[in-house]
Amino acid sequence: MSEVTLAATTPSATAGKTPRKTGTFMPRLIVGAVLLIGWEVVVRLLAPPYVAKPSTVLMAIPGVLTDPAFQAATGNTLAAVAEGLAVALVIGTVIGLLMGRSPAFESSFRHYVNGFYAMPMIVVLPLFSLWFGYSSGTRFATIVFAAIFSIIINVADGARSVPRDYLEVARSFRSSRSSVLFGIVLPASMPYLLAGFRLAAGRALIGAVVAEFFLSIGGLGYYILYNSRSYKHAEAFVGVLLLAGFGVGFELLVFWVTKRFMPWYRRER
Amino acid sequence: MTASAATIAQPTHDAGAEPLIRVHGLGKHYGALEVFRNIDFDVGAREIVAIVGPSGCGKTTLLRCIDGLLPHDVGEILVGDQRVIDPIPGVAMVFQHFGLFPWKTVSENVAYGLRMAGASKADIARKVPIFVKMVGLAGFENAFPYQMSGGMQQRCGLARALAVEPSVLLMDEPFAAVDAQTREILQFELLRIWQERPTAMIFVTHSIEEAVLLGHRVIVLKGRPSGVHEIIEIDLPEPRNRDTLRLARFAELRERVWATLMREAREAEFVLER
Numbered sequence: 001m002s003e004v005t006l007a008a009t010t011p012s013a014t015a016g017k018t019p020r021k022t023g024t025f026m027p028r029l030i031v032g033a034v035l036l037i038g039w040e041v042v043v044r045l046l047a048p049p050y051v052a053k054p055s056t057v058l059m060a061i062p063g064v065l066t067d068p069a070f071q072a073a074t075g076n077t078l079a080a081v082a083e084g085l086a087v088a089l090v091i092g093t094v095i096g097l098l099m100g101r102s103p104a105f106e107s108s109f110r111h112y113v114n115g116f117y118a119m120p121m122i123v124v125l126p127l128f129s130l131w132f133g134y135s136s137g138t139r140f141a142t143i144v145f146a147a148i149f150s151i152i153i154n155v156a157d158g159a160r161s162v163p164r165d166y167l168e169v170a171r172s173f174r175s176s177r178s179s180v181l182f183g184i185v186l187p188a189s190m191p192y193l194l195a196g197f198r199l200a201a202g203r204a205l206i207g208a209v210v211a212e213f214f215l216s217i218g219g220l221g222y223y224i225l226y227n228s229r230s231y232k233h234a235e236a237f238v239g240v241l242l243l244a245g246f247g248v249g250f251e252l253l254v255f256w257v258t259k260r261f262m263p264w265y266r267r268e269r
Numbered sequence: 270m271t272a273s274a275a276t277i278a279q280p281t282h283d284a285g286a287e288p289l290i291r292v293h294g295l296g297k298h299y300g301a302l303e304v305f306r307n308i309d310f311d312v313g314a315r316e317i318v319a320i321v322g323p324s325g326c327g328k329t330t331l332l333r334c335i336d337g338l339l340p341h342d343v344g345e346i347l348v349g350d351q352r353v354i355d356p357i358p359g360v361a362m363v364f365q366h367f368g369l370f371p372w373k374t375v376s377e378n379v380a381y382g383l384r385m386a387g388a389s390k391a392d393i394a395r396k397v398p399i400f401v402k403m404v405g406l407a408g409f410e411n412a413f414p415y416q417m418s419g420g421m422q423q424r425c426g427l428a429r430a431l432a433v434e435p436s437v438l439l440m441d442e443p444f445a446a447v448d449a450q451t452r453e454i455l456q457f458e459l460l461r462i463w464q465e466r467p468t469a470m471i472f473v474t475h476s477i478e479e480a481v482l483l484g485h486r487v488i489v490l491k492g493r494p495s496g497v498h499e500i501i502e503i504d505l506p507e508p509r510n511r512d513t514l515r516l517a518r519f520a521e522l523r524e525r526v527w528a529t530l531m532r533e534a535r536e537a538e539f540v541l542e543r
Contacts (some may be wrong), residue, residue: 165366166370168364169370169381171356172361173356173361173385174386175432176385178386187370
């Protein structure tokens with residue numbers, strides 16, 4: 001990740017990228033190959049034939065990706081995660097900003113936020129399923145619950161550490177309270193907000209999968225569960241790989257958004 | 270001294286006009302620490318008053334009180350007929366730390382004060398380029414602060430303050446964070462801009478040269494708790510420019526401010542912290 005950042009910053013770094021990339025690329029490739037070969041060998045020697053191994057997973061990929069049930073399940077889960085994240089982002093940002101800038105708000109909310117943040121999301125599932133039924137409503141609530149507290153905590157940290165210089169300028173130019181909060185504190189907290197959002201995205205994905213396991217409702221998590229229970233381990237594993245891919249994809253998305261819309265970030269201070 | 274200085278007619282810049290800023294018996298504490306007491310001075314509507322003093326004497330605190338950023342405990346500050354307790358319209362400040370928002374471009378930073386003052390979009394679109402050009406940043410409208418040198422950043426800070434067309438400009442060691450050559454360039458740019466649109470200006474600095482070059486009067490503050498030690502009339506010819514630096518009178522006045530300040534600085538330096 002770090003060499004990607006550098007390369008994107010200056011043209012001269014792009015020239016220096018190639019030798020460094022090959023320097024880290026080969027060891028990376030070797031480690032990956034050793035892991036895969038070890039896995040293949042161990043499973044072939046010791047495990048029953050239905051246990052997933054790299055060769056069968058690779059062969060299962062085309063079939064799984066073109067399977068309409070798999071596509072629907074993936075779309076279903078992703079839509080739920082996106083929806084839950086959007087809600088968590090908006091509400092979490094507002095609460096975080098208020099907590100960061102108002103001591104009264106901070107002291108009344110702090111312990112609840114920290115407590116809920118530390119609470120394993122799986123323990124709320126039985127409760128949520130009582131309130132919202134065995135439905136996508138419960139999954140949505142779980143995603144929001146999983147995501148919102150890391151956003152609140154990070155945004156509050158960001159809002160607290162806004163440089164005093166900015167606030168002084170805002171006051172000198174007679175800015176209103178709300179324009180300080182959304183015009184100064186929010187953009188100044190963007191790096192923190194992004195860090196919180198990245199954490200939240202990972203947690204939201206976990207929340208969605210766990211909810212699907214628990215509730216047996218359609219989605220990628222349930223697809224994985226169903227296939228591994230029907231001895232289709234290779235197919236289940238394609239789903240697992242896709243979840244890992246989402247993590248990487250999301251990281252890249254955040255990086256691109258940062259570069260495109262916040263060129264000043266990482267260069268100031 | 271203070272009373273007589275205020276009533277002396279200013280040669281070319283402020284003949285006979287009512288003072289725009291009046292500071293009367295101003296005092297300020299931080300808890301038990303008394304920062305300054307009994308500060309008295311006036312500033313004319315078209316006058317530059319420079320404030321110098323030993324470091325730590327509260328020059329910047331005084332300026333923040335005048336901007337309404339900090340509350341004062343005793344006395345009063347009047348701008349026109351308005352008492353200052355909070356920032357008021359018509360007064361703009363240029364900060365030592367520039368105070369530019371890193372996520373805004375030059376144009377957006379310059380527009381900030383206007384937006385906060387409730388100017389219309391059309392008004393902002395019309396005015397911003399004027400002030401960007403005035404400070405010499407034409408062509409850099411879409412640059413971000415991180416792409417600019419310190420000198421360019423402070424030009425942007427100056428344009429932001431000028432854009433609200435204030436009647437009072439407060440300058441808090443604005444050129445202290447830029448290198449020596451840039452500082453000199455910016456001083457003459459500031460003089461040129463002031464001659465184009467004169468305002469009342471209070472200029473806090475720790476450079477004696479800068480104070481004498483820019484100020485129509487120089488206020489020397491004394492050590493802690495500080496007060497006005499002396500107000501020195503700077504009777505240099507207008508308009509001030511590079512030639513001003515070569516005048517014998519300039520050297521004389523600089524020496525005079527220096528001598529006054531050094532007495533204070535030495536006393537302030539050899540004080541143990543309590």
